[in-house]
Amino acid sequence: MAGREVAVTAALALLSAAIALYGPPLRSVLRRTFSLHKAQSVEDMENFFQLVRNIVPAPTLKKHKGQDGQIGVVGGCQEYTGAPYFAAISALKVGADLSHVFCAREAAPVIKSYSPELIVHPVLDSLSAVEEVQKWLPRLHVLIVGPGLGRDDQLLSNVRGIVEASKARDIPLVIDADGLWLIAQQPALIQGYQKAILTPNKMEFSRLWEAVIGGPVDDRDHRGSVLRLSQALGNVTVVQKGEQDLISNGQQVLACSQEGSSRRCGGQGDLLSGSLGPMVHWALLAGPEKTNGSSPLLVAAWGACTLTRQCNHQAFQKHGRSTTTTDMISEVGAAFSKLFET
Ligand SMILES: NC(=O)C1=CN([C@@H]2O[C@H](COP(=O)(O)OP(=O)(O)OC[C@H]3O[C@@H](n4cnc5c(N)ncnc54)[C@H](OP(=O)(O)O)[C@@H]3O)[C@@H](O)[C@H]2O)[C@@H](O)CC1
Numbered sequence: 142m143a144g145r146e147v148a149v150t151a152a153l154a155l156l157s158a159a160i161a162l163y164g165p166p167l168r169s170v171l172r173r174t175f176s177l178h179k180a181q182s183v184e185d186m187e188n189f190f191q192l193v194r195n196i197v198p199a200p201t202l203k204k205h206k207g208q209d210g211q212i213g214v215v216g217g218c219q220e221y222t223g224a225p226y227f228a229a230i231s232a233l234k235v236g237a238d239l240s241h242v243f244c245a246r247e248a249a250p251v252i253k254s255y256s257p258e259l260i261v262h263p264v265l266d267s268l269s270a271v272e273e274v275q276k277w278l279p280r281l282h283v284l285i286v287g288p289g290l291g292r293d294d295q296l297l298s299n300v301r302g303i304v305e306a307s308k309a310r311d312i313p314l315v316i317d318a319d320g321l322w323l324i325a326q327q328p329a330l331i332q333g334y335q336k337a338i339l340t341p342n343k344m345e346f347s348r349l350w351e352a353v354i355g356g357p358v359d360d361r362d363h364r365g366s367v368l369r370l371s372q373a374l375g376n377v378t379v380v381q382k383g384e385q386d387l388i389s390n391g392q393q394v395l396a397c398s399q400e401g402s403s404r405r406c407g408g409q410g411d412l413l414s415g416s417l418g419p420m421v422h423w424a425l426l427a428g429p430e431k432t433n434g435s436s437p438l439l440v441a442a443w444g445a446c447t448l449t450r451q452c453n454h455q456a457f458q459k460h461g462r463s464t465t466t467t468d469m470i471s472e473v474g475a476a477f478s479k480l481f482e483t
Pocket residue numbers: 220221222223224225287288289290291318319342343344345407408410411
């Protein structure tokens with residue numbers, strides 16, 4: 142009896158010593174790997190994978206073309222034809238049924254020639270741009286505004302009209318790239334619109350911050366900054382891209398640290414905004430019951446960030462330094478299955 146007590150005491154002492162020694166480093170490794178913070182434990186991370194799985198449409202033979210997503214991309218001008226292509230093809234590869242591009246006239250033949258899968262409308266620089274896009278709005282589930290749009294004043298004025306018409310129809314908006322340039326000029330355009338997601342990179346985030354809050358961004362508190370910007374915009378969802386993606390709707394901040402790679406070729410943000418198209422449509426269709434009370438837009442954003450980074454990781458394993466966004470797009474199917482299909 143006494144011998145057993147000694148053994149138990151010794152074992153307990155050993156365990157305490159091991160926890161004291163290895164506990165903090167272990168916690169720190171976990172913290173770095175999963176970016177733990179008060180609102181997001183390892184368990185939460187697993188829950189978020191499950192929530193994304195919950196919103197992905199079930200495979201069935203009963204659906205018709207269009208039900209899994211009809212997505213529009215507003216962008217494409219003389220300089221930039223790659224960005225709208227990347228966004229629109231990513232939406233299709235993730236699982237949307239139809240992908241439209243509304244671009245400037247001279248960009249259209251170029252974008253069409255990249256892919257027969259895309260429906261391309263050369264309307265964005267015409268006098269009737271808003272009316273032309275408005276004709277299609279009743280059929281579109283999500284509009285992605287900005288990849289390769291450029292900063293021409295006339296074009297941006299047309300896009301302003303398109304954003305207003307979309308809001309009037311309650312269409313979810315993903316705003317990226319030069320769409321964020323427009324929002325930085327006119328934040329009121331998106332203020333308080335609950336179906337908007339903004340996806341700024343570091344530079345775009347600073348511009349929005351300057352326009353909405355003023356002064357420089359506090360680089361010591363990324364989470365606080367993204368939360369504050371979202372709140373100042375009336376709880377619009379903000380995805381701040383970077384080494385870690387931070388996502389906030391002004392109430393919660395989620396982090397996405399899925400392993401990517403060191404390769405930072407242009408176009409990865411376009412893959413992200415494009416894949417958000419179908420994810421947003423699915424999340425809103427699934428509703429809060431399937432997202433377990435979490436905001437559907439947060440679940441969609443976390444899913445799209447995780448997917449983009451996984452594509453980057455897989456493409457880099459194969460192509461290393463020569464990895465391009467086209468290589469990442471080729472990985473969408475396999476990455477999606479690995480992450481979200483059980
Ligand atoms: N193939 C195509 O067609 C593609 C077209 N694209 C389209 O290009 C358009 C403009 O988009 P954008 O991203 O270049 O504009 P913006 O954010 O103003 O950056 C300008 C400058 O800011 C800096 N900078 C950027 N990020 C930073 C960071 N993390 N940390 C620090 N600095 C950073 C950097 O400055 P630099 O280092 O050059 O001085 C950068 O050059 C837009 O329509 C977009 O869709 C792209 O989608 C790519 C593929």
